[in-house]
Amino acid sequence: MKRSTHIATLSSLVDAPRPDGGERRPAEDGSERGDDSSHPGPPRFVAVSETIEDPNGNDQHDRDALAPRNPDPDAEYSWSVADAPDGSDATVGADPVVSFDPDVPGAYTLELEAPDGRHELTVHAFPEEDEDDPRPRVEIDAETVGDRVVLTAAATTPPADDSIDPAVDVELYVDDRDKDVLAEASGAISASELDEPVRIYAVAAGRRYSVADAIELVPEGDSVTVERPYDPPEWLDDAVFYEIFTRRFPDQDDPTFETMAERVPYLADLGVDALWMTPFVEANSSFGTDAERGGPHGYDALDYFSVDPELGTMEEFEAFVDVCHDHGIKVVFDLVVNxxxxxxxxxxxxxxxxxxxxxxxxxxxxxxxxxxxxxxxxxxxxxxxxLNYENPEVREFVLSIVDFWADKIDGFRCDVAWGVQHSFWKEVYERTTAKDDEFLLLDESVPYFADFSEGEFHIHHDDRLHKALSMAADGDADAILDAVERRANVGVPAYRPFLQYVENHDLDRFIAEYGREAQMAAGAATFTLPGNPMLYYGQETGLEGYRDAMNWGEFDEELNGFYRSLIEARKSIPALGSDAGIERIPFHAESDHVLAFSRVADDQRVVVLLNFADGPRSVRVGDYVETTDLRTGEAVAPTTHDDGSLEFEVDSVVVVEADRPTPGTGPEPADERAPERDFDDADGLAAVTGDDADDSE
Incomplete structure (x- = not known):
């Protein structure tokens, strides 16, 4: 993995004159970022091979369009191409929501005529690329040096590019809505000259371009505060999720919000931080829906603004949320708007x-x-x-759903997120986080796409890891680290976590398919890999039917205790945290059902041993590990070989501390934030200032 750091000052980002000689004409009320602005949002980044479009069918999982914000179905909107690279014949449609097909690389300026004025949107098209190539990643930061704001962007090549070491450049962009803040400046721009916030984006580009990262410079006297609008909420750090199939979780003799509230202390005692509830709005598939039709799943809404009356009233739901909050548990609403x-x-x-x-x-x-x-x-x-998201009435309707529920809960899990346009999710992201910067957005995109990280979602379902867990149970445990490495290779930002699960409401129970021992190993993997672990109700109690009623009073107590120990280990061992790195280490095992890896934090290294086989298996690692299982607190008795290596007998998982650095490599270093640098000589856009050496830590 290679890293380079690029440096710039604000003066390098001031707009050059428009090639067409035109001038920017902001919205008439001067509020490009206002709550009611029609501005179409942040700059867009594509490759020439990518069309911004939303076709029918399920062959394309990367849907998009250009659209006004806060759409008024009764208003008139029109788009035009105000500026384009030489040789371009690209045009844009006349509807309010349009497709766009850039035909040559370069920056395009599109204009949206709306009731509140004319708005400009930058669309930058990178050269055509091979989608099978890995993508780079970038993180932008800033600080005040003297009276100047100095920007830094750390570009990282993917692990798969180590042997190739391609040249990666970084490009910086000011949000079109904020360009007027810098428009009057000339020469060096001091921090004290900023009188309004300015959002700046960085994109790394080599053989492929990266997901954009963003910062917002917020004036504060003679300095600025740097905010990171794309970072996840702080409470997400190492949060443990728990999904319930809402109508099957409470006691079935009286399944209501009130009886669900009685079970919240159990969740709190288990160590749950966030509760994802499958849909509970009024739906066609309510109580009484038979198993052949999926049971009472609720994913076919009849009324988005009411709860299922068989579960209770809106007031009773809000009381349930209050009980969750009293126990330190966030509530995540399943938003089904595809x-x-x-x-x-x-x-x-x-x-x-x-x-x-x-x-x-x-x-x-x-x-x-x-x-x-x-x-x-x-x-x-x-x-x-x-639904048809090219219709402004639909967008207006769904945004009213978003506003209605965002005031009642702590986050959305967005069902079939890949079926809805990127532009719409970007609007939802800005809309919800503007009201509450701790609001969470979780996407279901199967398979996951890195582009959903760009100002759309904070955390992604990791379907690839789930598949790898099944492969491990079938005798290919190495697939687990391959799945983790894929996150970096497809360009998902290092600060963007994944939801790691063994089971969910769409999958057969792991315990029923592979057995109890393999389920425990899979569960242990989700708690020891970087990301946010999730339990599906009944996973920790031995439930075998994927949408059966919760087996209250019939728990597998040993299994329940095992998961409690995993949650406690995850919360108490720094090296198991989401921000800790993960490394492959040499090991020897008698079975391909076994895996060993290390996790690395600032002050701690641990080695994790997993066994997916039916029965104990031995695994041999170097002499750098201690002999206390950190999950149980109990001593283990490995066999010491003549070369000093230690052989452990592993049932499902053993976690031991390493007393010195482990001989590991990849797949994901611990911290990719830009390193500290001396910016005294920074002026304008500097060349690459990082070294070109391996930085895989």
């Missing part, structure tokens, strides 16, 4: 030519065959038609 139920009143109107609101709602949905009123759906989900 589709509605086929029985939703809006779709009923859309699908019925005789309905009085047919013309209005027909354009609310996407159609595979509009003439036959056959809805566009993904896979075989025939009862949940896809």
């Amino acid at each position: 589709h509605t139920s086929i029985l939703h009143p809006h779709f009923q109107a859309a699908a019925d030519p005789d309905h009085e609101d047919h013309e209005k709602y027909r354009d609310w949905y996407r159609w595979e065959d509009e003439g036959e009123l056959e809805p566009d759906t993904y896979f075989n989900w025939s009862t949940i038609p896809n």
Whole structure:
């Protein structure tokens, strides 16, 4: 892994004159960032091979469009290309929500005419690239040196590029909404000249371009405060998640919000920090839905603004949230806005030519065959038609759902996030975090895409790790570290965590498929790898049906104690934290079901031994480890070989401390923040100032 640091000052980012001779014309009320502004948001970054579009079907998992913020369905909007690179013939449509296909590399300036004025949006197209190549990563920072603001951007090549060492450059951009703050400046710009916040983006580009990182410079007297708008909420650090299949979690003789509240002390005692609830709005699949139809899952909403009356009232739900908060538990709402139920009143109107609101709602949905009123759906989900995000009315409606629930809970888990446009998620991100910078956004994108990290979501489902856990149970434990390494190779920022799970509501129970011992090893992996571990209700109690009722009073107490020990270890051992690094280490095992790796924090190193086999297996590591299992606090008795190596007998997991640095490499170093540097001579845009040596720690 290679790292280089790039330095610039604000003066290097002041706009050059427009090639077309035009001038920027801000919104008439001067509030490009105002709550009611139509400005289409942060600059966009694509490759020439990528079209900003949102086609039908489920072949494309990277949907997008350009759209006004805070859309008014009754207003008129128009787009145009104000500036483009030489040789470009790119155009943009006339609708409020449009596609865009950049045809040559370079910076494009698009203009949106809206009721509140004309807004400019930068779209930078990088050269065509091979999507199979790994992506670089970048992190931007700033500090005040004397009276100047000095920007630093640390670019990191992916682990897979170590032997190639491609040249990676960094480009910096000012948010189009903030350019007027710098417009009057000339020469060196001092910190005291900033009278409003300015958001700045960095993108690293080599053979491929990176996900953009962002900082916001907030004036504070003669200095600035640097805020990181893309960083996760602080409470997410090492938080343990717990997912419930909402209608199956409480006692089944009286499954209500009130009886769920009675179980919150159990979750708190277990060590849960965040509770993800599957949908509990009024839905077609409520109580009484049989197992063949997925049970009472709630992912087919009938009314987004009410709770299932069989669970209780809105007031009773809010009281349940209060109980969770009293026990230190955040509540995450499952936001399902890619589709509605086929029985939703809006779709009923859309699908019925005789309905009085047919013309209005027909354009609310996407159609595979509009003439036959056959809805566009993904896979075989025939009862949940896809909403049409190219319609401003739909965007306005869904934003009202977001606003309604964001005031009641602590975060959204966004179902089928890949089915909704990036531009919409960017608006949701800014909208929710502006109200509460501790609000969480978790995406379901299977497989995950790095671009959802760019001002859209704080944490991602790690479907690749789940697959690797299954491979480990089948005898390929090395797949686990390959899955972790993939995060860096696809360009997910180092500060962006993953949700690590053995089971969830869409998957068969691991214990039923692979057995108790393998389930314990898989669970241990999710608690000892970097990321946020999640338990699916009943995983810790021996439940075998993936959507069965919680087995209250019939727990596997030994299994429950095992998971309690994992949670305690995760919270008490610094080297198991999300910010700690992970390294491959040499080891010998008699089975491919076994894996060893080290975790590295500032003041601690530990070695983790995992066994997915049915029965104990031995694993041999170097003489650099202690002989106390940190999870249990008990001494273990390894066999010492003539070369000093130690052979451990492992049931499911052993965690031991290393008394000196482990001989490890990759897949993910501990800390990729930009190193401290002397900026006394920085002026304008400096060349690469980092060294070109390996920085894989």
